[in-house]
Amino acid sequence: MPPIEPIERHTISVLVDNEPGVLARVIGLFSGRGYNIESLTVAEVDTYGRRSRITIVTSGSRMIIEQIKAQLDRLVPVHKVLDLTDEGSFVERELALIKVAATGDKRIEALRIADIFRARAVDSTLESFVFEVTGSSEKLNAFIGLMAPLGLVDVSRTGVAAIARGKEGFLGEAILAGE
């Protein structure tokens, strides 16, 4: 048997035409071929050219990662595929809204930890907070973990948005021509 390849985690940006069904094509590709999706976010980023950016965090062996990129690239509405993990350093952020229902000491402790994590309270009642926190997925995981014994009742996360460091743009010139 060939040596087992290590599993790598990759963040991939995909620029697509914002047309009906395009997200289903991407998701269907992952489910149909048995690839992992750890996180997926999508939003239109070029209103003039009607293009959306999909950010996918996935994992697999090097061969699988290369397959994922090649398969994404051959979808007809895909403009380009960029493997941020391979291309060098990049910034990765996720936002979460976290609801903690607690009174007394637990409520104070939740606030104190929120402060350490630079989470903002965006809603408050006498028995609850909704915190907004941004950062890497690991930071969010840590924050949610700490909130669990303090009355955590609800979590909503956006998934990862990512962008390469440095002066190069991914969208090209079209975005600048817009509006």
Next chain:
Amino acid sequence: MSDQRLTGAEIVLKSLADQGVEVIFGYPGGAVLPIYDALFKQNAIRHVLVRHEQAAVHAAEGYARSTGKVGVVLVTSGPGATNAVTGLTDALMDSIPVVCLTGQVATHLIGNDAFQECDTTGITRPCTKHNYLVKDVNLLARTLHEAFYVARSGRPGPVVIDIPKDVQFNQGVYVAPEQVVHRTYRPQTEPDMRRVEEAVELMARARRPIFYTGGGVINAGPRASELLRELVRLTGFPCTSTLMGLGAFPASDRQFLGMVGMHGTYESNLAMHGCDVMINIGARFDDRVTGKLSAFSPGSKKIHVDIDPSSINKSVRVDIPIVGDAAAVLEAMIAVWKKRNCKADKAALDAWWAQIGEWRARECLKFQQDMSPSAIIKPQYAIKRLAELTAGRDDVFITTEVGQHQMWAAQHIPFERPNHWMTSGGLGTMGYGLPAATGVQVAHPDALVVDVAGEASIMMNIQEIATLVQYQLPVKVFIVNNRWMGMVRQWQQLLHGERYSQSYSEALPDFVKLAEAFGAVGLRATELGQLDDVIGEMIETRRPVIVDVNVAENENCYPMIPGGAAHNEILLGGQHLTGEQSAPEEGMVLV
């Protein structure tokens, strides 16, 4: 842009005509009535009415494969579209350019579970290269032209356009093909020359080289086949082919080793296993070719030429990947080989050919046929005689169904030219051959088109005999009737302890009477002495014919690489696996 306003249905017909479409295969229904109405009012495009929508797609595939053009299908919504799914998947797996138009319920009814509604774009998304739902009549012409571009460019494939009924009635603006430029889709056809140079350098140093060619050479057009012949002769290397690539290199050439893979020849499989340089042109390292991946051609450097970057390093890691059209790459390889004045290592190559000669001497396709007139016909012999009695004609097209007969046809019929062999390779669709032959005969009305079939497969689309009769298409259905789903029976015998679960063809129809009931001609051969006469009569008859050749029931297809085995573990006829030894579990899970 013309300001002429047309209905959606008229736009469809005009777009097809402007794309050079001469014939479409289809079946009407409520949601495509406006298109059928527009079809009725014009004469530029012929319509061939099939008897099942699956057959419409296979017919379009046969048409496309035998002409190099895009095949076109027109079916209704709901069941029309779902019936087409098998054909679309087949075309996707074998990279056949097809444009399939499906009717859809009116836009205001979509999502309402309306009569004959289904989510066509949802259902066909994973089984097409691309698909569209057109909700605005003004986008219809553009979408059609785009669809043809997508279907035929890069690695070809099927494209579905779902057209709601109100869009077919609405009036809109027509756009000509030359005004449509695709926003995103630009497949790479010209190779990276540095890679080509590296590849040629490796080839020139090879001691035990082999060309491994596939359907990509056929898809790249007849010129690619000519260039392949030139390169193979120039280098003096041996050449093998996948099931899909047969005909790209002439079977009668001494440098051809026969088909590779599970039922490929002994010499080609052992040469693939033992080579030091493998030059893959337009093949995709399918599991039917590679066998056990970890033992696949362990000592070779691999060059892989493919137009689809996702085919490269998918299952087998290669040393020199070259993305590009097969014709463009072959041309570049020939140019570099000549420019550098390359010469193959003669001594090494002679030794390699001597080794191949030893493997060839095993005569792996040999079978025993009792030649007395009353003898039982061996299935291989029936197919061999079919090939021999039609040899010398350049207008013979062979299609097949799926199973033992398909493999025997691939082994025993020598294909000399591309686009004359149509078989369901990737999906393995029983019921493919008859409708595919229909499409071939529509494209080549005077040719001899033969569907080599099994008695089980033919039952899957037998209704298409009516299509042949209606259009006076003289297709020959050559049934190699062994009364078993032969390949299923073979696997049950070799791998499942001879437990023949559901593989016997009970209650078969009388195929001669069946042919007559359809208005076709029925012929039968039950013993050796009748075979040649029946084949002769079949060839002479200018009408659709069903030939029922009753053959030996228990013949198996060899050579065979059992599932999960390596090329050098190939079994020849006469070596029988039995009982426990025959059922390695890891092999059994591989179909």
